[in-house]
Every structure is written in C-alpha cells, then in structure tokens.
Amino acid sequence: MARYTGPVCRLCRRDGMKLFLKGTRCDTAKCAFERRDSPPGMQQTRRGKLTDYAIHLREKQKVKHYYGVLERQFRRYYSEAERLKGNTGDNLLTLLERRLDNVVHRLGFGLSRSAARQLVNHGHITVNGRAVDIPSYQVRPGDVIRVKNKAKSLDRVRQALGEGSGRDIPDYLSVDSEGVPEGIVGRLPSADDVSLPVQTQLIVELCSR
Template sequence: MARYTGPVCRLCRRDGMKLFLKGTRCDTPKCGIERRDTPPGQQQSRRGKLTDYGVHLREKQKVKHYYGVLERQFRKYYQRAEATKGNTGDVLMSLLERRLDNVVHRLGFGLSRSAARQLVCHGHVTVNGKRCDISSYLVQVGDVIRVKNRSKSLDLAKGHMAENSRQTPDFLSVTGSDVPEGIVGRLPASDDVSIPVQTQLIVELCSR
C-alpha cells in the first residue's frame, strides 16, 4: 500500500493550516504550524504570489494530504464522482469521507487518520461483523463498524477514545461501551467535512 512517509508537519505548513495529521499533538504548542507558520523550504521571501493554477493545485493537495491519499487514488475518486449524478465536488468529498480509515478516525477509534489506517490494516476493526483490513473500503448507510472483541484491539481503541476530544459528525453515531462500535446513519455531505474546502477549484483543475 503506497503512502506518504515524510514529515507530516511539513504538509500542514505547506497548506497553511492545521490538517490534524498527528492527532492530539496538533492541539498543543508542539504543533509544527504553531511553532513555524511559514511554508517549508529556504528563501521564502523570494517566492511571489501564487498563480491561478497554483491556487487550484494547493486546494487539491490540501484535500489529498488531509485524507492521506496519493494522486492515482485521488484521480479514481474524481472519475467516480464525475460519473455520478449531482455536484461533482460534493460527491467527491462524500466519497473521501466514506473511506473506512476516515470513518474509524471520525468515530474516535483512532486519534489520526494514519493511526486509524493502521488499526484497519492490522485487522482490529470489523464491518457488519466481518473483518475488513482495506482502509479505502467505502462504507454504506447502515454499516456497523466495530472494534474486534479482543484485549489488544480494545486497549488500542479505548486508549484513543480517552484522548480524543473532537465531536462525532452527524452522519455517524457511537454505541457500545464494552466493545466500541459506530453506525453509519446516512451518507456524508459536504457540511460534514471538518476543514474548509473549495471543491469548485478542485473540479476546475481536474477537469482540464
């Protein structure tokens, strides 16, 4: 599985906003963008204003960094959104929000999407009672995402839930105390995305 393995604080500084790629650390003074809010690299003063293309590209890169997907994956999501009825940008964000690693993170079982992706890939999560280790699996309405009922899985998930301070989005609901589980009540909408995204810029760039 291809993934970005470089310093994630660099991505937040490049996009100029917190992407919460390190979980609760992003809420502390140790956050990279809190310590240095300038873009990474040397001689920043020589860089001029972003071009129109640069503005569009930065918006797409921000979404890719936020959900932890690479270019080929992102293109597939865009092509699927383009072939679906409705606003292409809203459908695209809904598809990304439906990724299993994102849902596990939004439920609080993982402090960050990378931590949630690790939980999924290591088999600590089930979907409708069946083991699912595919982080890109797209959840459906009514799906039940549950932590495996074994000590190691429960310790990991409950440890993350104890540290998590963010609210669960409206399209998800958390149930179960002994064995944490979540239910997908509806498909996510553009309002459920927790960072500001100008989807029109992404659509204009990808449709060129």
Template sequence: MGRYTGPVCRLCRREGTNLFLKGARCYSNKCAIVRRDGVPGMHQFRRGKASEYAIRLREKQKVKRYYGIFERQFRKYYAEANRKTGNTGDALMSLLERRLDNVVARLQFAASRPQSRQFIRHGHILVNGKKVDIPSYLVRPGDQISIKNREHSRNLALENQQADFLPPVPDWLDRISTDPPEARVSRLPSVQDVTLPVTPQLIVELLSR
C-alpha cells in the first residue's frame, strides 16, 4: 500500500481532531474541522456507539497519520518502545517526537510534517553539519539541526517563519536566531511535550493483544 494521496482534510475529520497536515491553513477558519462537522462519508450520523476495539484503533490511526508513518514503521517503533524500561506508551511517543521530520516542523523550519519530509529528502537540512536526507532519523540530546547554507534553503525556512500564526517551539528544542537558522536538541522529549490529544495507553492495549 502506497502513501495516501487524497484530500488530507478528510483524515482530520475522520479522526475528529486537527492533525496539522496543511500548514498555516490548519490554524485558520478554513480548517476542515472548523468548517464541517462529523466524519466524512454519506452515513456519518447513522453510526452507532464505537466498540472498545474501535476506540483503540482510532488512537493508533490518529498517531500514524499525525506523524505520517506506515503500519510497519509504527510496529517497529512499538517494538523498540516495548524493550525500554518504564511506560511503553510514553516511550513510544518520545520516539515518534524524535523523528527528524517532526523536529524540523516543530522548529518552524517547515510549515507541516509533509513539507518537512520534502525538505529533508531534498537535502535542505543538516544535522551536526552533515546532510541527513532520512525523515525517520532519530535526534539525540546535543544534536545541532540547521538549514543548509544556501540561498534557496534559507528563503524556504524564512518564508515559513513569517507565517501569520506559528505554534510555539517546545522547550526540549533550543532555536538559535542565526543565518542560516539552526537549533539544538537540549533533552529527550517526554509525553507531556506531545501536542496531539492522544492516550498512548490505548495504543499499547491494542498492540499488546
């Protein structure tokens, strides 16, 4: 199965929350969640009460679509989180937050995670001074994230940082006002740093069956 190429606003409506897949549009009155109520489809208001399985499945799908990952990738993250000590759900969300495409979006270098993945694939992002073109790269404390010192790369990042509304940069990332822009990973993210309204324990209960 390939990557979803349909209207991404349908995904937000299906999950009942804003997944921030279209950049600045998601913060405006044009957002599909604001304009249209209910899930997509002809029979949206005829559906009965969701089962316990459906509730847990929706939590997993919400996280997958928010971070833009496939089922096989998600299972690998869960397996790695399950090997760690402590709460598996918290470890899972921490791993997903450490993805380079998420970090670039959280630093406001890109308007959305889909655009962030494109930036990384096209070689606009440097980690510790070296080009990294793998969106799933996991950052570590002390890593330096910067925009490539090239006019086109700098202009792309500057355009995104001048948007009408920008979400705050999380405190586990320290952005430095330089030209080209750069930032530092100060610590590992925790589940409290995740802005998506999600209950990780429901995902663990689903995948541990």
C-alpha cells in the first residue's frame, strides 16, 4: 500500500501544530516545528484568512497525518463510522484509535506511530498469542498485546519504554513492562481518549458533501 515517505516535520508545519510524529525528538530543541513554525514552501509568512473549505480540510488532514492513514483508507473508516450507531465523528476517532499500530504506540512500545507500525509490520507484536503484522488490525476489549519473546523484539521495545518513560497511558489500556512487555485493552476507546484536539463535526461536514 502507498504511504507518505516525505519529511514528517512538514506535516506538523502545514497543520500548524505539533503532531509528535517523531516521538520524543519532538520534545527536544531539534524539533523542526519549534525552530520554524511557518507553513512549508517558499512563502515566509502565513496567508490570509482561510476559506470555510480550507478550515474543514485542514481538520481532516490533521487526523490523517496524526494516525498515518492515506485518503482511501480514511474514506473507508468514515464509511464504517457512518454505519455504526451514535455520533459519526466520535465513531471515526474510535476506529482510528483502535488501530493496532496506534495501540502499540499508546502502550509505549514504539516512540512514534511510524515506529509502532514498523514493529507490527516486522512481526514483533502478538495479539492474544498470535502474531499479527497488520497495522490497521482493530483491537477489541480483552485483547492482550504482547511483544514476542525474542531478543531483537524485546531490545527494541525496552529501549522505547526507557526513552518514553513517564508517558501517560490512556485509561482504556493497562501495561505491564515487567518481564515480557504486554498491554491489555480494557474497553473500547472513546473520542475523549484521543490526545489530538480535533473538531470532528468539521470532518463530518466535509466528508458528507
């Protein structure tokens, strides 16, 4: 599947906020957004007032960049969110938050979502004792997310846990880093568990046109 391979700091600058796409590096003086928070491109100043469409589009792009999904995949998530009961915007965030690569990141096994996605793709993560290498896998309440009991897998995850110590773990997850690191999904995540400030109503208005 196609994926974005360009400089991720440009995405933060385009969205006008830190998306923490490089993990702990974003908290240091090396963060490109801190040094240059203007939008990418030749212009040195921000343009005038955004149009109504641009405001809606930026909100959608912010969520896409945050979770690392492209347009076609995002549309599939939105279509599924529409079919579910309840608020479409909240359903959309719940589906994105349930992605395995996101959960691995939120547990602290990967410093960023891209690092967590690589862990999943390379087969370092198991779900309920079975190896799962699909980053978009939807976790369910009761699922046990565990690191493979292999030296290479354990070294990578323990390094990430050490560098990201002190990170807040969302309420819907519990983690045990003693021995072989593992996490348990206690309940389905809600829109309140998403750490990204986003106005889902703008996304719904844009995608429902």
